[in-house]
Amino acid sequence: MFTKPWKFKEGFLIGGFLILLGLILQAVAGPVDWDALAWPVNIILLAVLLLVIDVMFLLREKVYAFEWMMHAQAAVPAIACTLCLTLLMGLTVQTDEGGIPGLSQMVTFWPFTLTYTWMVLIAGLTTLNRISRWKWRDIPFVINHLGVFLAITCAALGSADLKRLEMTVREGVPQWMAEDENGNEVEPGLAVELHDFTIEEYPAVLALYDGNARQRVPDATLSVAEGTEEGMLGDWHVRVLEHIEDAAAVPGEKELRYAPWNEAGGACAVRVEAEKDGVRVGGWVAGGSFAFPMHPLELGDGFSLVMPAREPRRYASDVSVYTRDGKEVHGTVEVNKPVKADGWKIYQVSYDEEMGKWSEVSVFELVRDPWHPAVYAGIYLMLAGAACLFLLMAPKPVKKEV
C-alpha cells in the first residue's frame, strides 16, 4: 500500500478517507452551508484553490502524490467515488428537509462536496501540467479538463451569489417587492409594471371519460377546432353540429343550453351528436371556466363525453421595468424568452390559473447570477472539447475489415 507506483487502490483509499472525513464534518459541523460562501468568500476560496493547485504543481517532483494526481490512475478512483455519491443522489428522494439525514439533501452533504472537490482538483492540476508542457495536440485534452474544472468550480462557488426571487404583479400596478425562497419580502431594486397578460390556447378537445374506471380513456381525444365537422372518439362517431368559442350557459326548456358570450368567463361549447352501434346521443358539451362549470354529455354505461381544460399554446406578459436610476425597459416576457434588466433576468413563471385566460395577474421569477459568465465559459469549453473528442481524439481508425 502506498508503494510506488500508486495505482487505483491508493486513489480509492483517498476517496474513502474523504467520504469518512465528510461524514465526520457532517456530524460535527452539520450540512454544508453554501450561503456562507457568498461574495467575497467564494472568490477567496477560488484563489486559494488555484494557489493550492499551483503549489502542488511546483512540488510535483518532490511529492510523489502530486505527480500521481496528474495521471489517469488518480482520475479513475476520483470519478468512481463522485459517481457513487451521485448515484446515491439519484436513488434517494431529494427534499428540502427530512428524509434520510444527509442523503436526502445531497447538495449539502459533505462527502458529496468533498468527492467533487477532489475530482475538480485533479482536473485542474492535470490541466496546468499539460499547459506547462505545451503541445498543440494537447488542445482537446486541455479544453476538456479546463472546461470541467471551470464549470463545476464556478457553478458551486457561485451558487451562494445566485438570487432567485418571485414577484407577483397585477395589471397596472408597478411592483417593487419580491419574495425570496424562504418567503421573505425583498426589494430587488427594480419595479415591474404589467400592461397586459395574454394567453393563446390550443383548440378545445373532446375526450371520453370512463365513469367506472374513474379516468379518461387513454389515447381517445378529438380536437374540435372551429370548422371541425366530425371525427372518431374511441368507438364513437362524433358530429359537431354547433361550435361556440366563447359561450355562456343559459337555462333551456329541459336542460342547459349555450349562447355566445362576449365577456370574461366564456367557455368553449359544442353541440354534438355521438353514435355507436346504432345508439345515438346528442347534446351540449362545454369546457369550464371560472364562471361556468364543465358540462359533460352522458353516453350511457358510465361513459361520458367531456371537454378538458384547454392547454395554453403561449402565455406572455407585456411589461415595463423601472430601475432605481431612472432607466425604463419595455419588453414581452414569455416562457423561454426572459427579459434582461439591470443585471436581472425576468422569467414568466405563472398566472392566476383559476382565471385562466382572463388572468390579470402574472407571476415572474427574477434571477441574478453574477458567476454565470464564468460557468458558461466552462460550458463552452466543454462543448468545444466534445467536438474535439468527436473529430480528433478517437484512437486511430482501423483499416482492415474485421
Place this chain on the structure above:
Amino acid sequence: MSWHLFAWFALPAVLLWTAGAFFAWKGSRNAAVSCTAAGIAVFLAFIVGMWISLERPPLRTMGETRLWYSFFMPVAGLFVYVRWRYKWILSFSTMMALVFICINLFKPEIHTKTLMPALQSPWFAPHVIVYMFSYALLGAATLMALYLLLVRRGNTTSDEMALTDNLVYVGLAFLTFGMLFGALWAKVAWGHYWAWDPKETWAAITWLCYLLYIHLRRAEPHAWKQSLILLLAAFVCLQMCWWGINYLPAARGNSVHTYN
C-alpha cells in the same frame, strides 16, 4: 402524415436496411451504403411528414423519441461502416432499429398535437436529437461489449476494443452536447442551468459512467473485461435516465422533465 401510415414507411425502410446489412456481409460496399442510405431517406420522410402535420417537432412523447432512435441507429451504423468498415455493424444497427420500430407499432403512445410553452424553444430539437444520436452510438457500444464478453470471451483483439472505444468517444461527445444544450436551454426556460432535477442527476450519472470508461481505458488498457462490464452498467444508467426514472420511486413526481 399520421401514425396510421407508420408501417408503410417503417417496413420498406427495414427491408432496405436488411438488404444493406446483407450486402455489407457480402462485401459489396457501394450496395450496402446505397441501400442503408435509401432506408434512412424513407424513414426520414416519415419523420419530416410528422413534423409538418403535427406543426411541431415530433420529439415530445416516448413514442416520438423512439422514432428518432430507430432513425439514428442506422445513421450511426452507416457512419461506423463508412469510417471503419466493420461489415457486421449494419446488421447490429438494423436489429436495434427494428426493436424500436416494433415497440412503436405494437405499443404506440399518445401523440397529441399540443406542445406546452416550456418546450417551444429553438433548443428543443437539437437537445433531444443529439441525445438520441448519442444513445444510438452508446447502444451499439453496449452490443459490442456484450458480444466481446459473451461470444469472444478471452479472445478480444485490440482492434475490437478500438472500435468499442471509438463508439464510446463519439457517443460521449454527443452525450456531452445533449447535456450541455439542456443546461443552456434550462437557463432560458427555468432560470438556472442545473437544478439537480432527477433527470439531470441521472444525466450526470450516465455522463460520469462513460467518463470513467475512457479514463479506465487510458489507465489500464489491458483491463478490458472490467471496462466492458462498466460499459454495460453505464447503459443501465442511460436507460434509467431516458425512461427508467418514470418508474423510479426516488424520482416519480419530482421531475420537471415529465411531458407525457
